[in-house]
Amino acid sequence: MKISYxxxxxxxxxxxxxxxxxxRLTNVGLVVADIQPVEDDFCLDIEVTSNRPDCLGIIGVAREVAAAVGGSLHFPETNVVSAxxxxxxxxxVSVEEPILCPRYxxxxxxxxxxxxxxxWMQKRLTCIGLRPVNNIVDVTNYVMMETGQPLHAFDLDRLAEQKIIVRKARIGEEIVAINGxxxxLFHDMLVIADGRRPVAIAGVMGGAETEVSNSTxxxxxxxxxxxxxxxxxxSRALGISSDSSYRFERGIDPEGIDHASQRAVWLINDCAGGEISGGTINISERHETRKITLRMERLHKVLGVEIKRDVAIDILKKLQCNILNNVDKFIDLEVPSFRGDISREIDLIEEVARIYGYNNIPTKTSIDVRGSTKNKVEIVEDTIRQFLIGLGFYEVKTFSIVDTSPLQSVNLxxxxxxxxxxxxxxxxESRLRTSLLPSLINTKRYNMHHGTEQIKIFExxxxxxxxNxxxxxxxxxxxxxxxxxxxxxxxxxxxxxxxxxxxxxEWITFSEPRLFRDExxxxxxxxxxxxxxxxxxSQELGFKTLSCLLEVDLDVLIEKSNxxxxxxxxxxxxxxYRDLAVIVNEETPWSSIEKCITDTKIAFLKEVNFFDVYRGKQIPAGKKxxxxxLCFQSPDRTLxxxxxxxxxQAIVDSLQRILNVELRKT
Amino acid sequence: MSDKLEEVKRNLQDETKTIITRKDAEQLKIKYLGRKGIVNDLMKLIPALPTEKRAAFGQQVNFLKIEITDIIEEFIKRVSSEAIPKVKTEIFDITLPGKRPLIGKKHPLTQTIDDIKEVFARLGFDVVYGPEVELEYYNFEALNIPSDHPSRTDFDTFYIRDDVLLRSQTSTVQIRIMERQKPPIRIIAPGRVYRPDTVDARHSFMFHQVEGLLVDEGVSFADLKGVLNQFIKTYFGQNIQMRLRPSFFPFTEPSAEVDISCSICGGKGCSVCSYSGWVEILGAGMVDPNVFKAVHYDAEKYTGFAFGMGVERITMLKYGISDIRLFYENDMRFLSQF
Known part of the structure; x- marks a missing residue:
């Protein structure tokens, strides 16, 4: 919200x-993001959090200033003379939806x-970034910026049948808004209608047909x-938002409506002349005042600092709370109508803390000592990371949301x-990924294009x-x-x-041509x-290097880790130790040889270690x-x-019998 | 008996000093290790020993034999190479660069998360995780963000279905933990979060947060300040100052934005801190009673605080990185710098 200094x-x-x-404003929670000089004035851009619609009017900001800094408040004139x-x-005027429109x-x-x-009015509006239109529209904007209460002026003569009905839209109705x-409209939307059609989207925007023009x-x-x-x-359904909808969404001061209305007609009268009709059409639901009790003990407990009662009461009074009862350990009070965000004791505690100053609350560490232990997920992830970076691998982080290309659609x-x-x-970026490998492949490509040919990465x-x-x-x-x-x-x-x-x-033959080289x-x-x-x-991936890909279920590793x-x-x-070399058919995998050996269940056989595969002149075609x-060991004697x-010999026999191997002289 | 063995060894060491030629070494070998050599003489003593000592002595002699063999072989090698005078054709260059193994790196965001975890682990916080694809309830309602509430505007969110979304904050984990655990609670929850922001130098549709939560009896805003102050001093440096500003989060009350004095300019004002001397680093506050209500905690008995920080932001601040996209491009020239 922009304001003029x-x-x-x-x-x-x-x-x-x-x-x-x-x-000072920043310290009480109204962050001033920017200050721009505008002629002889300054425009302050204030970030108003969504709980503080009362500060969407300059008077509201003035109240905060008065509470935070001191200084007396002056409210603008609203006397209406003639009737x-x-x-x-x-x-x-009739309101068919009193719940959706509590007060009209x-x-x-x-x-x-x-x-x-x-x-003077144009200057102020321009300072805060609003474009002057004419005296009527400018007054409604001016009063909205001043009070935070949105207003809308219709051209009375364009309202059909001299009627205003606040009702839900009917099927098939539509509207052209002021912005064109x-x-x-859908039947759950609230509109302001005349005798024939909707003339405004309630609280969002007025219609072009009934807007104020030069001939009004x-x-x-x-x-x-x-x-x-x-x-x-x-507002969201129609894709239309406005200064008005922004304020209504957050909540306006129900007690401020009459003031804003009077202020606006007074200014209109001042700028555009005219005769003000006597009486106000005022269809209203009563608002109840909010009474809350603040317990001094609770204030102390939540904030961790003993704020004296007088200090707390002073702060609450500055925030325009009406202190009803002030006995010993409790403060009973009434919250002003413009503070719709305050409804509970905790809200009052925040208000006291805010004006007291967060930075005046002590920094304590009275929490007890407690040990924490690393969980297994962390231990496994840390162990893997340390292991891989020790081998020269780089960890990468890629997006979980990917495209729907064939590569990214790989689902192992x-x-x-x-x-x-x-x-x-x-x-x-429209789908949650089902494999990390496509993103690693893209990372490899990115680095190839940026001059890094060799890469070792993991995620x-x-x-x-x-x-489900x-x-x-x-x-x-x-x-x-x-x-x-x-x-x-x-x-x-x-x-x-x-x-x-x-x-x-176990390593079992697998095929996924989008990732892996065949066989x-x-x-x-x-x-x-x-x-x-x-x-x-896969060679189709276009790498210039020999590369390998691995994707592992980490949850299983975490579970099995020990x-x-x-x-x-x-x-x-x-x-x-004994070395052996055997000639076997090409089709015979190492795993079969290893299994054949271990199946002999020789008690002294401790390890079988592959060290070489050879194909060449001395080996017949189709063989390798x-x-x-082989390592042999006994736990209780020298073999x-x-x-x-x-x-x-037993091992060799078994290999010859089962796999038909031929022993090669070493 | 072992004295005798020691003596043999000493004698050998003396005699090696006289070795000049290969022939000298060969003769020494015969003297000690030959068929009629000193070691074999020692072996012959074994049968004369009491039965229980034979094995041990035999073993000792065997060790001695190995030792003597090594010593003499070493001399043979030495004198043979010295005996043939070499012409010095090449000079060993001790200044050539070493063969350096590649140094791998953890991703800078992992490094930051690890650092944050470590500081909080020392303060007794456990690390927990929660799902990234979440029920709307955990991302919003349970965190006191009702539907159609204007504060939802601050939390634009990717949806999968009507009531299933990609979490836009790690605060979801607070609820999941409190639902299944009674106080005291002291956790941090790092993880990925998602928001439909158009990607630019400062925004990414995916980023990382670390959420923290402490709930117990008698926890106050002053404790929140104490814990965050500990974290900031440990992580950013003892000379860094902390400042709290009132703010609004639906799930905390009172709520605060926490700033630290700018480490780049020391608080004097620079482009990093927009000339304010302060940089925003995390959001925090006392857990809102409505959140306790959602998890059936007694809000009168227990109080607590929560905080959340953006990992990318902290990492960017720490290293002076100006573009968030660098974290996800994974350019080796970037990753190798951390």
Whole structure:
């Protein structure tokens, strides 16, 4: 809300510079975002929070200034001198929706002269960014800015059948608003209608057909209260907002309506002449005053400082609360009508604290000592991050909301589609992602285009899978690394060891051509459960490097991780090593060889370590040679060479029998 | 017996000093390790020992044998290389740069979240998480933001369905925690939040917040100031000042915006702080009784405070980053700086 410094000074005595004033206002919660000199005046742009509609008028700001700084208040003149014919001769007003329009007042001014408004008024309106129109419109704007109460002037002669009806819109009705917007109205919207049609959208905007023009002679001046939510709903549904709707949405001072109405006709009379009709059409629901009790003990408890009763009462009086009863530990009071935001004791506590000064409340640390422990999610994520950055990986963060391209539609974890956003900003960001890998691929591309060819990146974030009421948010770890297949696979395997996960992984052939190179991808299974997907990046992705992709279900890793460690005695007896190389068919995977060996269940066999695969001159076509190392150990004695040889022979026999391997001389 | 072994070792060390040629070394090897050498002589002593000592002594002799072998082999190697005088064709350049392994980095936002978590962990706050796709109730009603209320304008939100949305604030986690836990509560909740803001240098439709909540008997606004002051001094520096301004959040009452003295200009005024000397860093306040009502807490018995801060904003302030989009572009030249 923009205010004029000179205008403000008319209502409150202050001897502060605009900057000093801004600082004082900021300290009580009216943040002054900007101060601009305008001719011999200053425009202060005040950020008014949505709970303080009373400060959407300059008088309201003046009240705050008086409470915060001191200085007496002066309210503007509103005496109306003359009274002519009875208002009911000119108009008949009825309110069909008293809940949506709790109070409706109107005045009629006849025989006015529409002309530019006086220079002083134009100057003030211009200072706060309003465009002067004519003396009638300018007065309604001026009074709204002064009091916070919106008003609307109709051209009386254009109101059909001399009627004003506050009612709901009828099906098929439409209106062209003052700003030129044509809108179809819906039956739940509140309108001001004449005998034939809607002439204004209640509280939002008047209609173009009945607006005040240069030829207007007689006006009908509306000053009312419309229900907040109704105004907000209508304004949003029609896409029309105005200074008026902004104020009604937040709530106006129900007791300020008569004052604003009188003030406006007085100014109209002053600027445009005319005869003011006697009497006011005043259809009203009674407003109850709010009485609240403030307990001194509660004030102390919430703020943590003992504010003396006299001080509290002084503050509340400055805020124009009416102190009813002031005994010992309680203050009973009545809240002024313009402070609709104060309805509870806690609201009063805030008011006292605000004017007392937040910075005058002590800084205490009387809370008790308490230990906190890291949860498993944090431990696992930290462990993975430390491990990967130690290997030269960069952590990235990419958006959870993505486009609907085929790449971004990759869904490794669910058969169902992704979750769409009903009100996206742009089509490029309209769906919650189902995989992190497409975003990592885009990050790789971005860096390629900016001169970084080699990249090793990872992200820890959620994917969003269709669920019941709420989606299933799965924590994932995804990696994109410019390495060969076995290098990244090894990094993943080591990271499992680092998390204390002992379960073995199975690597099962998998195909997702949008991500992975054909025949070089795997679904990773652990204890019968899918934990991730891994493979060489598809050549279609256009990378110039050999890259690998991994996406793992982090929730499973968190569940299976184990950081409890127990010391194992070091082996007392030496390990015996034997190397073997076998020639097998191309189709035979290492996992079959390994399984065949471990299935022999030889007690002394501790480890089987692959070290080489060879294809070449000495190996027949369609075959490959696989070399590995076997470790034998006994917990209670030194193994003799001959007994290891017997075990080794058993392994070779088994390999020959089951996999038809051929032993290669090493 | 082990004295004897020690003596053998000492003698050997003396004798190695006389080694000049390879031949000298070979002779020494025969003397100690040969078939009729000193070590074998020691072995011969074993059968004469009491049964229970044989094994231990045997082991000791074996160790000695290995040790002697190593020492003599080392000398053989040394004298053989010295014996052939080399022509110095190349000079080892000790100034060549080392082979540096790549240094990986945590994302700067993760670093900030970790730092915030650490400060609050020391003050006894546990880290908790909540869903990002939320029921409207947790994002609004339970936080005292009724529908059609003008304060909703401050919280424009992405919707999935009528009553399901992307949380626009991490305050949702307050409710989820209080629903399943009784006081005392002391938590922080970091996470992603979403608002339909058009992306520019200062806005992003996705960003990170850290929410904090402390509820107990006898918690006051002064305690809120105390905890936030601790955080600010630890995180930003002991010389940083804190200022609170009244503000409005539907879920706290009284509410405050918290500013810190500008670390760039030291409070004198610069472009970062818009020449005010202060920068806004978080919002806070005492938990509104209506929020306690929503989670069935006795608002007379318990009081508490909540606070929320934007991770991007704090990170930008700390490093002097002027464009929020840099965090999500993930340019290696950006990430490598932190």
């Amino acid at each position: 000179n205008w403000l000074k008319e209502y409150v005595d202050i001897c502060l510079s605009p900057q000093e004033l801004a600082d 002519h014919a009875d208002i009911f001769k000119f108009i008949n 007042t109107a005045k009629v001014v006849r025989h006015i002269t529409v002309a530019p408004s006086p220079e 917007a044509r809108r179809a 002679r007689n006006i009908f001046l509306e000053c009312a209260e419309f229900e907040q939510r109704q105004v907000r709903r209508t 974890w669910s058969d169902k589609g992704g979750i769409d956003i009903a009100n996206p900003l742009r089509q490029e 820890i974030a959620k994917v969003y899978l269709a669920g 009421k709420l989606p299933h948010e799965k924590n994932c770890l995804s990696i994109l690394a410019d390495t060969d297949y076995l290098t990244l696979k090894g990094i993943f395997e080591s990271s499992l060891v680092n998390l204390g996960i002992l379960s073995e992984c 070089r991808a795997a679904r990773i299974q652990m204890d019968g459960m899918t934990v991730g997907y891994f493979g060489e990046a 950081f409890i460690k127990k010391y194992q005695n070091l082996p007392q007896y030496p390990t015996v 040679s696989i070399a590995f190392n 003799r060479s001959e007994e290891v040889d017997i075990e080794l």
